[in-house]
Amino acid sequence: MAKKAIVKSSRSTPLNELNVNMSNALIRAAQGLxxxxxxxxxxxxxxxxxxxxxxxxxxxxxxxxxxSETFDVDTNTAYEQMVFASDNLMKRIARKIEKSKSGSxxxxxxxxxxxxxxxxxxxxxxxxxxxxxxxxxSLLRQQFTSYKLKQASCLRSIYSWxxxxxxxxxxxxxxxxxxxxxxxxxxEAPDSAIKNFAQLRKRIIEPAVAELKAKDGxxxxxxxxxxxxxxxxxxxxxxxxxxxxxxxxxxxxxxxKVGKPGGKTIYGVTIADIEKxxxxxxxxxxxxxxxxxxxxxxxxx
Numbered sequence: 001m002a003k004k005a006i007v008k009s010s011r012s013t014p015l016n017e018l019n020v021n022m023s024n025a026l027i028r029a030a031q032g033l034x035x036x037x038x039x040x041x042x043x044x045x046x047x048x049x050x051x052x053x054x055x056x057x058x059x060x061x062x063x064x065x066x067x068s069e070t071f072d073v074d075t076n077t078a079y080e081q082m083v084f085a086s087d088n089l090m091k092r093i094a095r096k097i098e099k100s101k102s103g104s105x106x107x108x109x110x111x112x113x114x115x116x117x118x119x120x121x122x123x124x125x126x127x128x129x130x131x132x133x134x135x136x137x138s139l140l141r142q143q144f145t146s147y148k149l150k151q152a153s154c155l156r157s158i159y160s161w162x163x164x165x166x167x168x169x170x171x172x173x174x175x176x177x178x179x180x181x182x183x184x185x186x187x188e189a190p191d192s193a194i195k196n197f198a199q200l201r202k203r204i205i206e207p208a209v210a211e212l213k214a215k216d217g218x219x220x221x222x223x224x225x226x227x228x229x230x231x232x233x234x235x236x237x238x239x240x241x242x243x244x245x246x247x248x249x250x251x252x253x254x255x256x257k258v259g260k261p262g263g264k265t266i267y268g269v270t271i272a273d274i275e276k277x278x279x280x281x282x283x284x285x286x287x288x289x290x291x292x293x294x295x296x297x298x299x300x301x
Contacts, residue, residue: 015070016150018046023136024143027165029096030188032112035158036085037092039071041112044127045137046149058138064123070153079123086116086125094133097185110136145169151216159204160211162187167212167220167239176237177225183235197224197232205235217241 020042033041044060064079073081089112096108110132117126129137147168155161166186170176178186184194193200205222212218218239225234266274266288278287 015043015046015066016148016153018049018149019146020045020149020152021049021137021140021144021146022165023140024145024169025096026094026136027145027169028182028186029094029108030185031094031162032092032188033158034085034088035156035161036081037089038158038161039067039153040082040085040089040127042149042152043067043070044129048138058128058134060127062125062127070149072154082125083118086113086118086127089113089127090116095185147171154215155211157208157211159187160208160215163205163208163237164212164216167218167237174238174240176239177234178237179234180224180232 022045031038040062043062043066047060048058062082064075064082067073067082068075068078092112094110094112098106098108100106111130112133113127114130115126115128119125145165145168147165151168152161152164155164166178166183167176183189184200187204189200189204193203209220209222212220218241220237220239222235222237224232225236227233265271269288269291273291274287277291
């Protein structure tokens with residue numbers, strides 16, 4: 001068996017600028033993760049965006065420093081949070097339920113991790129996804145959802161993160177219509193919220209929508225849907241990313257000179273190339289990250 005590659009941080013692209021890619025089946029599954037565990041998983045998945053894909057699987061190196069920077073947590077406790085979350089990840093499973101037209105139910109379960117290695121005193125750990133989980137994260141060609149890690153790293157609620165992922169599955173249309181049972185399954189709503197829609201609204205939907213509006217700049221309107229009597233059978237979310245103000249017409253096609261960095265390169269891209277290839281309104285760092293990523297992919301500019 002071929003030795004699995006160790007996936008570290010991308011040298012040319014900030015971790016938060018990388019994409020988190022997951023199969024739609026995993027997006028809709030009950031993932032079984034707390035916020036801390038979701039963070040560890042998502043950092044590892046984002047690292048896949050910067051490496052050449054392989055069917056052999058990967059071992060992910062995660063440092064306390066990059067965890068602290070990505071999620072804005074105290075550097076002194078970042079390693080402890082990573083260890084605690086990784087311990088639990090060894091016991092976590094994702095669950096997917098399919099109902100046939102005849103009424104039969106098929107349930108799928110996958111373990112998240114096969115192994116975790118702790119480097120105590122050095123501030124980093126290694127993680128390896130399970131064989132069954134890897135196809136939901138790597139070599140994805142169709143039926144998958146993608147978003148930038150920075151779009152979710154600021155969130156402080158697992159419900160907000162999971163709602164965000166469900167919405168991103170339909171980012172091209174801006175409309176998510178989901179059966180209420182499927183929504184509760186994906187969000188892993190407690191029994192009290194499943195049985196009482198007022199509790200589902202108060203404890204999960206409204207706080208998640210409010211956080212996504214406040215922290216991710218999303219405009220979200222949602223409506224409960226009824227079929228027949230009074231029972232709510234589905235939810236509909238209409239959403240869009242709120243547009244940022246356009247730069248003034250007098251802005252040049254280059255980044256502003258104000259705050260120009262003193263070094264010769266950023267993420268391996270020269271200042272001269274940044275100023276030549278930057279898009280309107282881009283900062284030096286944003287332009288450098290985009291150019292570096294395009295060069296990795298063999299694209300120009």
